[in-house]
Amino acid sequence: SRFNLSETARFVISLGIDHVDINPFHVLGTDKYTCLGLESPYTQMSSIKKHDLSRAKEIFEELGLKVTVGRMM
Numbered sequence: 001s002r003f004n005l006s007e008t009a010r011f012v013i014s015l016g017i018d019h020v021d022i023n024p025f026h027v028l029g030t031d032k033y034t035c036l037g038l039e040s041p042y043t044q045m046s047s048i049k050k051h052d053l054s055r056a057k058e059i060f061e062e063l064g065l066k067v068t069v070g071r072m073m
Contacts, residue, residue, distance in 0.1 A: 005056055009063040019066040022056060024048045 012020060026047045033040035053069060060067045
């Protein structure tokens with residue numbers, strides 16, 4: 001939710017951090033569990049939509065953070 005992201009951004013800023021990298025969740029590793037005979041913990045989850053990812057980036061930037069997506073610093 002917008003509130004949760006805004007509060008997260010404020011918390012990050014309070015720690016003196018000025019840059020975040022958003023690593024989008026995806027379910028690409030689910031098949032690995034199946035191959036190993038294990039149940040994937042991600043079966044109830046779905047990948048983030050591009051619109052939602054863009055909105056999260058905007059919220060963080062509006063509060064003054066520098067944001068990259070998927071950079072994995």
